[in-house]
Amino acid sequence: MVSHNCNNPVDLTDREIIEGCLKSDRECEQLLYERFAPKMFALCLRYARNRMEAEDIMQNGFIRVYNKLHTFKHKGSFEGWIRRIMVHSAIKFLKKSSNKNEFSTLEDVKEKKVESKAVENISEAELLELINSMPDGYKVVFNLYVIEGYKHSEIADMLEIQESTSRSQLLKARKFLQDALKNLQLILI
Amino acid sequence: MDLSQQYIDKLFSSKLGNHAVEPPGHIWSNIVRKRKMAALRRKLLIGLLIALLLALMIWLLLPTRGDFPTIAAGDAAPDPTPTQTYGVPADAEDRDREIWSQSESGYEDESITGSPETTMSGEWHSDTRSDRMGENFESTATTNEMPIGSERTSSSASETSHTSGPDITGQSPDGSSSGDYFETGEDMLPGLSDDLALEESILSKPVESEADFASEGMEVEAAFVRKAAMELLGVERWRETMGQRLSEEKHSALNFNHCAIRNNPNCFEPVIPLRYFALDVMAGPDFFSKTLDPSSSEFREWVDARKETESYAISYGATARISAILQNGFALRTGVSVNQINEKFRFVDPDEERRRVVNVLIDTIINAPMDTTFVFDTLSVIETGERVRTVYNRYQMIDIPVVFGYEFNSGNWTFAPSAGFMFNIAFARRGEIISASGRPMTFEDEETGRNIFRAKLGMSVTGSFGVGYRLDSRYSIMVEPRFIYRVNPITVSEHPVSQNYFTYGVQAGLRYRFR
Numbered sequence: 187m188v189s190h191n192c193n194n195p196v197d198l199t200d201r202e203i204i205e206g207c208l209k210s211d212r213e214c215e216q217l218l219y220e221r222f223a224p225k226m227f228a229l230c231l232r233y234a235r236n237r238m239e240a241e242d243i244m245q246n247g248f249i250r251v252y253n254k255l256h257t258f259k260h261k262g263s264f265e266g267w268i269r270r271i272m273v274h275s276a277i278k279f280l281k282k283s284s285n286k287n288e289f290s291t292l293e294d295v296k297e298k299k300v301e302s303k304a305v306e307n308i309s310e311a312e313l314l315e316l317i318n319s320m321p322d323g324y325k326v327v328f329n330l331y332v333i334e335g336y337k338h339s340e341i342a343d344m345l346e347i348q349e350s351t352s353r354s355q356l357l358k359a360r361k362f363l364q365d366a367l368k369n370l371q372l373i374l375i
Numbered sequence: 376m377d378l379s380q381q382y383i384d385k386l387f388s389s390k391l392g393n394h395a396v397e398p399p400g401h402i403w404s405n406i407v408r409k410r411k412m413a414a415l416r417r418k419l420l421i422g423l424l425i426a427l428l429l430a431l432m433i434w435l436l437l438p439t440r441g442d443f444p445t446i447a448a449g450d451a452a453p454d455p456t457p458t459q460t461y462g463v464p465a466d467a468e469d470r471d472r473e474i475w476s477q478s479e480s481g482y483e484d485e486s487i488t489g490s491p492e493t494t495m496s497g498e499w500h501s502d503t504r505s506d507r508m509g510e511n512f513e514s515t516a517t518t519n520e521m522p523i524g525s526e527r528t529s530s531s532a533s534e535t536s537h538t539s540g541p542d543i544t545g546q547s548p549d550g551s552s553s554g555d556y557f558e559t560g561e562d563m564l565p566g567l568s569d570d571l572a573l574e575e576s577i578l579s580k581p582v583e584s585e586a587d588f589a590s591e592g593m594e595v596e597a598a599f600v601r602k603a604a605m606e607l608l609g610v611e612r613w614r615e616t617m618g619q620r621l622s623e624e625k626h627s628a629l630n631f632n633h634c635a636i637r638n639n640p641n642c643f644e645p646v647i648p649l650r651y652f653a654l655d656v657m658a659g660p661d662f663f664s665k666t667l668d669p670s671s672s673e674f675r676e677w678v679d680a681r682k683e684t685e686s687y688a689i690s691y692g693a694t695a696r697i698s699a700i701l702q703n704g705f706a707l708r709t710g711v712s713v714n715q716i717n718e719k720f721r722f723v724d725p726d727e728e729r730r731r732v733v734n735v736l737i738d739t740i741i742n743a744p745m746d747t748t749f750v751f752d753t754l755s756v757i758e759t760g761e762r763v764r765t766v767y768n769r770y771q772m773i774d775i776p777v778v779f780g781y782e783f784n785s786g787n788w789t790f791a792p793s794a795g796f797m798f799n800i801a802f803a804r805r806g807e808i809i810s811a812s813g814r815p816m817t818f819e820d821e822e823t824g825r826n827i828f829r830a831k832l833g834m835s836v837t838g839s840f841g842v843g844y845r846l847d848s849r850y851s852i853m854v855e856p857r858f859i860y861r862v863n864p865i866t867v868s869e870h871p872v873s874q875n876y877f878t879y880g881v882q883a884g885l886r887y888r889f890r
Contacts, residue, residue: 224395248406310394332384360380
């Protein structure tokens with residue numbers, strides 16, 4: 187049996203923390219939160235429209251993590267498991283709070299080639315702002331495909347849209363970001 | 376480098392894939408609070424379900440009006456004053472006798488159908504059967520026991536009277552066949568003749584068990600009820616009360632209305648589900664279990680310091696409420712509950728400095744014999760010592776309880792389990808606690824200046840088990856252990872230490888029962 191001494195948090199593995207949480211050890215629960223909260227909050231900021239929504243998404247997401255912790259089978263990364271829960275929590279929150287359907291049909295998108303050297307120096311916070319400046323539909327699909335690594339078929343299931351719609355939204359998101367980065371590059375230069 | 380799609384994907388995924396942003400501190404406390412509330416909601420739901428199941432079981436197991444004792448043909452007649460009163464208060468018989476004795480004809484001015492226009496004259500006409508009854512009556516007329524008929528006989532020559540009825544076993548006084556113990560003449564009181572005919576036909580059967588009547592429907596049930604009334608009142612009283620309203624207690628005890636007795640389809644009287652209202656006033660001491668939860672580990676030392684400096688002081692609660700008790704025993708209660716939680720805050724400062732001004736004699740000048748001048752100067756002295764600061768903290772709550780319960784009686788005792796909610800309408804607090812920096816502070820936050828406690832406490836869960844003893848028809852004494860659990864902490868969510876109470880105690884007081 188793996189012991190879980192939450193008095194030495196640095197030494198604890200994810201498995202030990204999980205076992206402690208399943209035994210309702212408050213220290214382990216807090217340790218789980220502190221270990222994964224920063225990355226999850228950054229994830230929530232990418233999906234939410236503002237910081238307050240990101241906080242709500244994260245609260246709901248972690249509550250679901252604790253409630254479903256007993257279902258984690260220790261197959262694959264624990265962080266990846268938490269990410270999936272957080273993504274689902276974000277999508278559920280956005281569906282609940284969205285007022286209109288932003289998904290549209292496929293359009294032709296022409297790619298432009300733009301010179302840029304300063305783009306590589308853009309900070310994470312600025313990239314986050316660029317993402318948040320996109321419409322919700324573009325943002326969610328871009329996050330799911332590019333950053334979380336989901337396939338279009340999986341995205342279509344999660345968002346209850348057509349696969350073609352997912353592809354078109356991704357193209358639009360990339361075009362949007364391309365234009366935004368070009369403008370930013372002009373400012374930087 | 377081209378801003379191609381692949382480049383953009385790689386740029387964002389590499390920079391934001393493992394990006395981390397420190398979340399605000401209150402998110403964790405919100406998560407803890409929401410999880411606690413969700414767990415409490417689950418427990419409440421389970422508790423309510425269990426309470427409902429228990430109430431349903433008690434309801435099913437309670438004796439119904441079909442459980443009255445039966446008497447088989449051939450059994451001896453019951454005592455006219457039965458000892459088994461089915462829970463009827465002791466003075467009910469006297470009240471019925473008083474009602475009867477106040478009326479000249481022995482009847483109230485009230486028709487069988489309830490219409491004020493129709494009244495009973497008390498005139499009776501004889502037939503062959505009543506003649507036989509008359510014979511029986513004459514033999515007993517000299518007694519002081521008052522069958523109603525004796526008065527009417529004296530007032531009118533045309534009147535004959537009903538006498539004390541025959542043996543309830545079905546044998547008429549003259550020994551005729553069973554069942555012939557009710558007069559069925561045409562000139563009987565309006566509406567009665569059909570009733571009696573039915574009753575006679577039904578009750579002529581040997582009464583083995585309630586099951587004999589199970590298939591006969593409402594009419595049989597009404598006859599069975601009347602039979603139960605006869606057993607309760609005695610046949611003489613039954614005849615006297617026909618057409619006369621039974622006392623309120625007997626109605627409650629037997630749990631049926633007049634129309635069931637009379638079996639008159641024109642008779643209408645709604646069944647009133649409410650048994651009575653009562654006013655309960657109680658007070659008593661309270662104890663509590665306090666929880667102090669830090670929002671993060673950095674406040675743990677502060678929590679420990681607070682636990683060392685705060686201790687229990689005598690607390691109390693008082694309740695005034697109205698209870699509505701239904702015929703089936705269920706109760707609904709609401710009113711006002713005032714509770715005060717007292718704590719003693721004791722802070723010891725070992726390095727307290729106190730400045731004291733003293734007069735010091737610095738010189739003595741002898742001017743002449745008997746003339747001496749003393750020169751004094753003041754000196755400020757700083758004394759260092761231990762200072763103990765004691766403050767009594769007070770948390771006063773006024774709540775509106777909405778409680779559901781069940782009451783069941785055993786003789787003069789009443790047992791009343793209850794559970795429900797309380798809604799806070801006022802919360803006043805004053806006192807001091809130790810701050811994070813280790814100094815006494817009032818209830819205002821050191822940084823923001825805002826009160827660390829909420830202005831309103833929202834909803835609480837409460838439960839109790841009351842035991843009452845009835846002193847008379849109006850008053851009962853009640854003793855009620857109870858608990859109160861505040862769903863939300865009494866501190867504001869921004870405060871890093873969450874404070875809450877689980878209160879329990881015993882209240883005692885009086886119940887006044889309204890008619």
